[in-house]
Amino acid sequence: MKIAYYPGCSLHASSKLYDIQAKSVLGKIGIELSEIEDWNCCGATSASKTDDFLAIALAARNLGIADATGLSEMMIPCSSCYSRTLVSQKALAGDPALRSEINAELAKKVEGKIKISNILEVLLARKKELTDNAVKKLTGLKPACYYGCLLTRFPSDMPITDSVENPVAMEGLLKSMGAEPLDWGYKTDCCGASASVNDADMALKLMSKILKDALARGANCFVTTCPMCQLNLDAYQDEVREKYGIAKSLPVYFITELLGVSMGMGVEQMQIDRHFTDALGLLRELKLI
Amino acid sequence: MSTSTLKYSAETSNALLKEVMDRSGQNLMSCYQCRRCAAGCPVGDESGVTPDRLVRMVLLGEKDNALNNLLIWKCLACYTCGTRCPNNIQTARINETLKQMAKEAHIEPNIPRVASFHSSFVKSISHFGRSNELEFMALYEIENYKKGGLTAVKEDIKSTSKLGRSMLKKKRMHFKLDRTKGKSEIKSLFKKAADKRGAKGQP
Structure with missing residues (x-):
């Protein structure tokens, strides 16, 4: 199709x-x-x-x-x-x-x-095909699913398929692959995106709240679908941690690479080595790659 | 900056209110100051103005305050305010309108870099139809230099080149120029936009 x-x-x-x-x-x-x-x-x-x-x-x-x-x-x-x-x-x-x-x-x-x-929406409509093709359970993966702003909030009324304040599509998908997504408080909060370039202190502050909450809930990674959020949380995470004294880091995955890993695709095919914050260590530790 | 509830006069406030309502498509008069927008605004604390205060400024006809405050430039267009508003007012749209009006009135943006960022991004689309990160960042720094001289770009270049180095290392830097072939269509859309702005000025 x-x-x-x-x-x-x-x-x-x-x-x-x-x-x-x-x-x-x-x-x-x-x-x-x-x-x-x-x-x-x-x-x-x-x-x-x-x-x-x-x-x-x-x-x-x-x-x-x-x-x-x-x-x-x-x-x-x-x-x-x-x-x-x-x-x-x-x-x-x-x-x-x-x-x-x-x-x-x-x-x-x-x-x-x-x-x-x-x-x-495209992935959820094919949840069965995805799980049918899964060869590895994502056991031990505790993602904080991060939706950001623009997936559920619009400048005008827009009927959407998920909850505006508490979307759960990513959690559903990852659960069916064996992961244990967590409830947390910042899944639709803004990470700052373009402000990292033009209003950096503001963006770092927003990201610090997101990172601290995810860590406090026991998450071992972020998962997102937005390339702007991914780049932001990934590339600036060291700076956020340094400025706000946060000891631990969290890898920031795209939903697609975790689905790929559970479907048996490797680091090279999924290009998991292109993250700024180490994304390979956790998957190795969980014996997923 | 403060707003006074004592200064309301329908005659003097109406011109500003009407322009903002027409251009943003938002009915500011339905605001009853419940402050749900303020509670959700991620940049309200830092701006000294929350979306409800901004709406009130416009309702009171306080044009100088409405066009000259940190919120309209710090706003990230996350749309939390509008999503939570019980009266369906999208304050982020009001911010967009006020930014454009501030530009037309030649008011220096409270955060010049935010203004440079967005105008450079749009300019880069007018060149190739697509945004190319390296070209866009160059346009942005040129704009910053024009506005604030060398000191304005020094810090930026330091932090941007740090990001650039890690992007190179992680193979996330893109050197090939991505462009749209239908350049004449893009050009005509930009021309139409300029005609529509007419006397209102450049973006």
């Missing part, structure tokens, strides 16, 4: 490993991710902070390309891209004048047909 796929800029660059993992894991259960051709950046949070028209129009061009594929569903792993694309699709459905105005500039017009899914 083919699903349209929008990787977004980060899965082509700093989070290329996530792109590779997603294709391997879904490929294993017979899903082919078909990257839409010649996509552009969705504008992310920056477009909506600077220009209301671009915030809708940039994602609209991708929606037109996606509609033209004739496929029924498009998966967007990055939470920011997912959010902007969904918001654009909804805004255009509710504003025919804006839609024609934007369509006039596009080679492939937005029809509004394609269903936009995040990676958890």
Whole structure:
């Protein structure tokens, strides 16, 4: 089965490993991710902070390309891209004048047909196939599942498939693979993301709260689906620990690499050696790799 | 910065309120100051202004305060305030509008680097259709340099190059320029955006 796929800029660059993992894991259960051709950046949070028209129009061009594929569903792993694309699709459905105005500039017009899914929705719909393909139980893995902001909260009303304040999709998936996900208090709190570059003290403070809570609950790793959150919590963790005197570190996994490991895929295929905070030690200790 | 509940005058506050409501699409008048937004705001403590206070400034017509405060620049667009608002007011959208209005009024951003970050990101999309981390970071530092001189970029370059070194080590740095072929479409969308802003000014 083919699903349209929008990787977004980060899965082509700093989070290329996530792109590779997603294709391997879904490929294993017979899903082919078909990257839409010649996509552009969705504008992310920056477009909506600077220009209301671009915030809708940039994602609209991708929606037109996606509609033209004739496929029924498009998966967007990055939470920011997912959010902007969904918001654009909804805004255009509710504003025919804006839609024609934007369509006039596009080679492939937005029809509004394609269903936009995040990676958890795509994975959860295939939980049985995933568990059927699992060869290792993720015993001993105690993840703090981290959803961040943009997977469940939107700038306008949006019907979502999980709970806004206490989403549980990741926990469900990981439990079925034998892991023991924990209840904790910061699963939808903001990690700061872009503030790590432009307002660093603020971002470090937010990350310290997240890290401290996860450790206090007894987590031995984070799991996330958002490449922005992953990079942030992974790359800046040393700085957070140093500034806030936190002794222990926690690896920050993408959901896909843990699913891959339980399906028997190795370090090289899952590219688990591309983390900033050691991510191999725990998996070795648990004899998962 | 303080807001006074004694200064309300419908006549003087209406112009600001109407502009913010029209542009943000949010009905600020339904705010009853329950402060659920304030309780959830991750940057309220550090900003000295919480979303409820910001709404109140606009309702009172305190334009200077509304366009010139830390919250509109510290806001991370996490959307917690709006998700929890019982009256469905998305304060993050109000922040986006106020940021744009501050720019149009030529008010120096309270955190210039945040403004540079977002305008450089959008500029990088206008160049290649996609965001390329190295090009984007270069644009961002040039912008910081223009605004604050060498001292503004010195610290940044130190911390960014530290991150850059670990990104290199972990093979997470990307050197190939990623670009969209449909450049004329991207260009025309940017032109349309500029036309729409018209007299309102650049992003």
